[in-house]
Amino acid sequence: MIEALNEEINKFLSSLSNIEKNALDEIKKRYSSGVTDDLSKGHLTTNVCMIAASKLKKNPKELAFTLKKELIDSNKFKSVEIAGPGFINIALKREDFISIIKNINTQSSSFGSSDHGKNQSIQIEFVSANPTGPLHVGHGRGAAYGDAIGRILKSSGYSVQKEYYINDAGRQIDILTASVFIRIYEEELMGYFPQNAYKGLYISDIAKLFKEVHKVAPLIDSKELIHNLPKDEEKEIDELIIRIKNKENAKWLDIKSLALSQVLQTIRTDLEDFNVTFDNWFSESSLGDLTDEGSKISLAINSLKNKGLAYEENGAIWLTTVKDGDDKNRVLIRDDGRATYFASDVAYHKDKIDRGFDKLINVWGADHHGYIKRIEASINGLGFDKTSLDVRLVQFANLFKDGKKVKMSTRSGEFFSLADLINEIGTDAARFYYLSKQADQHLDFDLSLAKADSKENIFYYIQYAHARICSLQKKYLNVSASMPSEANSIAKGSYKNCDKLIHEMSKYPSVILRASLSLQPHLIIFYLKDFAHCFHSFYNDNQVLTESKENIEAIIYCLNAAKIILSNGLGMLGIKPIEKM
RNA sequence: GCGCCUGUAGCUCAGCUGGAUAGAGCAACUGCCUUCUAAGCAGUGGGUCAGGAGUUCGAAUCUCUUCAGGCGCGCCA
Numbered sequence: 001m002i003e004a005l006n007e008e009i010n011k012f013l014s015s016l017s018n019i020e021k022n023a024l025d026e027i028k029k030r031y032s033s034g035v036t037d038d039l040s041k042g043h044l045t046t047n048v049c050m051i052a053a054s055k056l057k058k059n060p061k062e063l064a065f066t067l068k069k070e071l072i073d074s075n076k077f078k079s080v081e082i083a084g085p086g087f088i089n090i091a092l093k094r095e096d097f098i099s100i101i102k103n104i105n106t107q108s109s110s111f112g113s114s115d116h117g118k119n120q121s122i123q124i125e126f127v128s129a130n131p132t133g134p135l136h137v138g139h140g141r142g143a144a145y146g147d148a149i150g151r152i153l154k155s156s157g158y159s160v161q162k163e164y165y166i167n168d169a170g171r172q173i174d175i176l177t178a179s180v181f182i183r184i185y186e187e188e189l190m191g192y193f194p195q196n197a198y199k200g201l202y203i204s205d206i207a208k209l210f211k212e213v214h215k216v217a218p219l220i221d222s223k224e225l226i227h228n229l230p231k232d233e234e235k236e237i238d239e240l241i242i243r244i245k246n247k248e249n250a251k252w253l254d255i256k257s258l259a260l261s262q263v264l265q266t267i268r269t270d271l272e273d274f275n276v277t278f279d280n281w282f283s284e285s286s287l288g289d290l291t292d293e294g295s296k297i298s299l300a301i302n303s304l305k306n307k308g309l310a311y312e313e314n315g316a317i318w319l320t321t322v323k324d325g326d327d328k329n330r331v332l333i334r335d336d337g338r339a340t341y342f343a344s345d346v347a348y349h350k351d352k353i354d355r356g357f358d359k360l361i362n363v364w365g366a367d368h369h370g371y372i373k374r375i376e377a378s379i380n381g382l383g384f385d386k387t388s389l390d391v392r393l394v395q396f397a398n399l400f401k402d403g404k405k406v407k408m409s410t411r412s413g414e415f416f417s418l419a420d421l422i423n424e425i426g427t428d429a430a431r432f433y434y435l436s437k438q439a440d441q442h443l444d445f446d447l448s449l450a451k452a453d454s455k456e457n458i459f460y461y462i463q464y465a466h467a468r469i470c471s472l473q474k475k476y477l478n479v480s481a482s483m484p485s486e487a488n489s490i491a492k493g494s495y496k497n498c499d500k501l502i503h504e505m506s507k508y509p510s511v512i513l514r515a516s517l518s519l520q521p522h523l524i525i526f527y528l529k530d531f532a533h534c535f536h537s538f539y540n541d542n543q544v545l546t547e548s549k550e551n552i553e554a555i556i557y558c559l560n561a562a563k564i565i566l567s568n569g570l571g572m573l574g575i576k577p578i579e580k581m
Numbered sequence: 582g583c584g585c586c587u588g589u590a591g592c593u594c595a596g597c598u599g600g601a602u603a604g605a606g607c608a609a610c611u612g613c614c615u616u617c618u619a620a621g622c623a624g625u626g627g628g629u630c631a632g633g634a635g636u637u638c639g640a641a642u643c644u645c646u647u648c649a650g651g652c653g654c655g656c657c658a
Contacts, residue, residue, distance in 0.1 A: 029598095030598070032597085032598080034597095037601090047600065050600070050638085050639090053638085054638075054639095060638080083601065084600075084601035085600070085601070085638070085639070086600090086638095087601065130658070167658065170657085170658060171657075171658075172657090172658065234657095314656085315656090316656055318656095325584095327654065330656090331655090331656045332656095333656085335656065336656085340656065340657085340658090341657070342658095344658095345658095366585090366586080366652070366653085367652070367653065368653085368658095369584085369585055370585080370654055371653090372585095373584090393585090393586085395586085395651095395652090396652095436594090437593095437594070438594095438595095441586085441587075441594090442586095442587085442651075442652095446593095452620090456593095456606065456607050456608095457620070458606070460620050461606090461620070461621090464620055464621075465621095467618075467620095468617085468618065468621085471617070471618065472617060475617060476617095510597090514597060517597090517598095518597080522595085523597085526594095526595055526596090526605080529595095529605075529606080530605080533605085536621055536622065537621090539617080539618095539622085540613090540621065540622040540623080541622080541623095542617090543616065543617065544617060545616090545617050546616075546617080580618090581620070
């Protein structure tokens with residue numbers, strides 16, 4: 001019915017005298033019509049008169065008076081009122097208001113979806129954690145967020161691709177490989193273990209597996225490998241890596257290959273358990289090498305050089321990023337000839353754009369915010385529109401258990417992994433609490449609360465509403481052959497108590513649209529909380545199953561719509577509704 | 582020092598491209614279970630939207646500024 005209202009409003013706007021086309025277009029763009037906050041203001045409301053008034057320098061109430069008359073004359077609505085500074089509030093005819101129930105039941109799982117995206121292609125890159133160990137709870141938030149906005153955008157009519165970028169080419173992978181190497185040759189190396197190697201149990205597991213699948217030949221010279229290494233922790237591990245690569249290259253490559261595939265498999269499994277899947281896994285190493293002139297990384301850097309944006313200084317190759325607002329220019333190729341992580345990233349983003357997406361979304365940890373300017377500069381430099389990239393920052397989540405903060409560090413091996421979290425509270429509750437606050441804000445994740453059977457656990461509050469409806473339906477089907485398909489007594493007005501519930505349901509599509517435009521899943525959570533409250537209140541006021549047969553049918557039909565709302569809303573968050581508590 | 586984010590009820594947070602009396606949960610206090618799941622409902626109290634100035638019909642929302650807190654400022658990834 002909002003469409004019908006807007007149609008009348010547009011007719012009204014066009015009929016205004018002395019209106020320029022520009023002004024008309026702007027008013028049409030800026031005004032909004034929607035569902036009222038609550039029934040005391042009618043069903044629908046529009047601010048068009050206030051918007052038009054400021055544009056046309058007229059009195060909003062005068063405009064409202066004229067519009068009101070035309071809306072009444074259209075005979076499409078039950079009543080029209082002017083309110084406050086110039087709002088127009090509309091009450092729908094009973095049958096139009098009630099039609100929302102049938103609408104939801106008919107559209108069912110697709111209710112709330114739209115074609116707003118017009119099938120534009122969006123690529124979302126998220127998680128992309130270094131494959132050096134299992135995912136921790138910090139990664140979980142990015143995973144939940146990226147996956148949720150993927151689901152929301154898809155339902156809003158976008159063609160979505162979800163991608164994981166595997167940083168499998170850098171120093172971190174070398175450290176991972178060295179860590180496994182040391183565990184494999186623990187005895188020969190006489191228990192030597194550098195400070196900066198990864199200490200997690202999974203390293204030993206990979207070492208053990210390696211020994212099972214490969215014939216482990218003895219080291220050529222174990223003493224030489226660890227003899228007289230630098231004292232500095234960083235230099236120590238780097239020197240060790242160089243020595244192993246030089247002296248034991250075949251073993252190094254075998255170990256690296258197994259370590260990487262094992263860690264990636266763990267990550268993939270953890271994500272699947274977390275109900276997150278990717279359409280594409282993109283490997284950094286596939287960007288190739290600087291020594292290969294035809295590689296993606298060489299082509300990207302040459303393109304920047306040819307445009308005069310990359311220059312040499314102090315033996316390194318730099319990209320001018322300052323003109324795009326960066327603090328300083330950035331190094332692409334180090335003075336020793338190796339590419340930086342940034343160079344790979346430039347090539348990666350070029351590749352993404354070359355693949356033809358209309359829009360790219362990167363979900364990054366908030367600690368990377370200083371990185372945005374330079375990547376935008378590189379996109380600009382490559383001749384693309386930097387506004388096609390939207391970087392969404394996700395703040396770290398602090399985990400609290402029994403009132404104490406849980407620390408996380410991959411290297412020390414002491415961390416609360418995503419898998420631990422899933423074991424502790426389950427995938428759905430974990431996703432729910434990750435998404436319960438704006439992604440770019442700090443989140444205190446309280447494990448005890450997420451598990452609690454108490455009122456303050458909003459996750460169960462919402463699920464409880466769904467379960468209660470399921471329970472009613474089950475009881476109804478004990479005495480009836482099939483689910484009802486009409487809400488006659490509500491339509492006739494002989495059962496009015498659920499109007500508030502219906503009104504609340506009618507807000508759902510606009511909530512989804514708003515969440516998709518702003519990429520904010522938490523809006524859905526807040527809506528669901530309000531909606532669940534509305535349902536619980538209704539449930540408390542009515543003894544449904546003792547009503548007349550006609551009323552029972554009408555209410556069960558109506559509550560099925562409510563169940564669809566809850567189920568669809570949770571579905572946007574990747575959460576399964578609970579049928580029984 | 583520069584940049585980004587944040588400051589709303591005792592606590593944790595919502596608040597749409599500026600709109601109607603600033604909302605919710607928890608905590609506190611009152612009530613509601615012989616009836617569909619009380620993990621529920623109804624109600625009461627609680628606010629100078631950090632401070633100040635500006636923009637306008639209208640500001641928690643936009644601009645400037647002060648104060649307070651967090652994060653980032655590598656030829657790391």
